[in-house]
Amino acid sequence: MSDKIFIDIVNMSLVGSFAIIITMIARVCLKKAPKIFSYVLWVVAFSRLIIPFSFESVFSILPFNATPLSTDMLYIETPYVETGVKAIDNALNPIVSSAILDNTFNVYQVAIFVGKVIWYSGVLILLIYSIVSYIRIKRVLDGSVHLRDNIFISEKIKIPFVAGFFNANIYLPKSFDNTQEYIILHEQTHIRRHDNILKILAYAVLILHWFNPLVWIAFRLFVADMEMSCDESVIRKANTDIRKEYSQSLLNLSIQKQTVGTSIAFSEGNPKERIKNIMNIKKTIGIAGVVSVILIAAIAICLIPDRPQFSTVSEVITNNPSVRKSNISYAKMTTEDGNVDIIDRDTLDHILVFIETLEINKKESSRSRTEDRDSTNKITFYRSDNTFDSSINFNQDYSEVWISDNATPSFTYKVKTPDDVKKQILDFIRISND
Structure with a gap:
């Protein structure tokens, strides 16, 4: 169980890293747009860091398989990684399958064990902190x-901030000036948008992926966008132009920064x-x-799903006997x-080789085994005694x-390149008719 958790975290971290890079690029494109959009965009990246499953789509821009590491590889003699990028697989697999410690273990097993111990230690340290x-x-x-309401005054703090989860409160320093009501509006906006909950969740993601520097960067940018979008909300709702006074308060309080953990402080960010x-609001x-x-919307459509994973018929449809048989006569x-x-x-x-090497999606499109499926186009093989x-x-x-045989028909699978398959079938027909 512990192996699976660690491997899932590593897989999600790889996918999440790609999502973070795309989000940071998009963030630059959204530089002049209201920061609420950059803030919302981080939900996509963080979802890929915390949800260990997704669906497949041809719109996915993920350049590699979402699960290159697998717990199954811990129990086979020659383990391998399957990133979906041949150059990377060819470079890594000879290494991960290498035997060490008098052939007792392989690199994959040792790497997973050591990585798991280090990861759990890091998570424990951050949780204690x-x-x-x-x-x-x-x-x-x-x-x-x-x-008043959910607002409190404390002599022990220097800056205003929000603390709490579901029943969040606003805490103000004793030196708070009543003329700075917009500071309270800022903190109330955080509570209304549930920013305090989102920050804690984002921090939990950070703890799980503490080993990934891109996640630390993402967390800082997420908090920055959260604060700037909150600033914008307060400024836009103000009856007068308070940008100058608001900025001055922010500058004064930033000088008195103090650590407030996962709480949300008015002076947070740059x-x-x-x-x-x-x-510029x-x-x-x-x-x-x-x-x-x-x-x-476009980024979500392209980043949330996994890319389809394809392999050959002979590798995917393993519950049916191979089509290649010496007793097939026509x-x-x-x-x-x-x-x-x-x-x-x-x-x-040639037809038998074509069928075995035909690339199909590893995930079945239907688990139905009924014989009344659409079989408009069919290749039927017969033995030398003319039996099916x-x-x-x-x-x-x-x-x-x-595939159908005298036993149990296979599931239905998506073909990677239908047009190429049709062309090849027509070529076989043409050659046989010549």
Whole structure:
């Protein structure tokens, strides 16, 4: 179980790293757009870091398989990684399968064990640090005086911040100026948007992926976008232009920064970057908002799903006997474009190789085994005594395939390149008719 958790984390970290890079690039493109869009965009990257499964889509831009590492590889003699990038697989697999320690273990097993121990140690250290920080904050806030609603005044803090999960409170320093009501509005905006919960969840992701420097960068940028989007919300809702006073308060409080753990402080983030953004805030979102929504939707469509994983028929459909058999004497092709009997041995062998090496999706498109599936196009193989051996069935547009024999039919699988398959089938028909 511990092996699977660690391997899932590593796989998610690899996928999440790619999502973070794309998000950072998109963030640059959204530089002049309201920061709420950059803030929302981080949900896509963090979802890939915390959800160990997804669905497949041809729109995915993921350049490698989502699960290059597998627990199954721990129990076979020659383990391998399957990134889906041949150059990387060819470089890594001779290494991970190398035997060490008097052939007792291989590199893959040792790497997983050592990595697992280091990862669990790091998670434990960060959890202890988080608990200690929480206890310290609780002690600091003890004795806070209730001001109104969920707002408290404390003599022990220097900056305003939000603390708590579901029942979050706002804590203000004793020196708080009542004329700075917009600071309270800032913290109330955080609570209304549940930023305090989102930050804690993002911090939990950081703990799980502490070994990945890109996740640390993502967390910092996520918090920065959260604060700047909150600034924008307050400025836009103000009846007067408060940008100057707001920026001055931010600058003054940034000088008095103090550590508040996963709580949300008014002066968090880069003051210079926030002030620059505040001075550029416009009352209306305009066309930038429409473009930003389209960009976020496109990125979500391309990053949330996994890319389809393909392999050959002989590797995927393992629950059916191989089509290649020495006692097959001829075949019949029945298609919308023509029918033909394949008697020539060389052509028959070429067809058998074509079927075995046909690339299909590793994940079945249907688990139905019924014989009434769309088999508009079919290659049927017969033995020397003219009895049925097996058949390769394609639907009308050659996008799906399944195998049937005298035993149990296979599941249905998606074909990687239907047009190429159709072309090859037509070539076989043409050669046999010549």
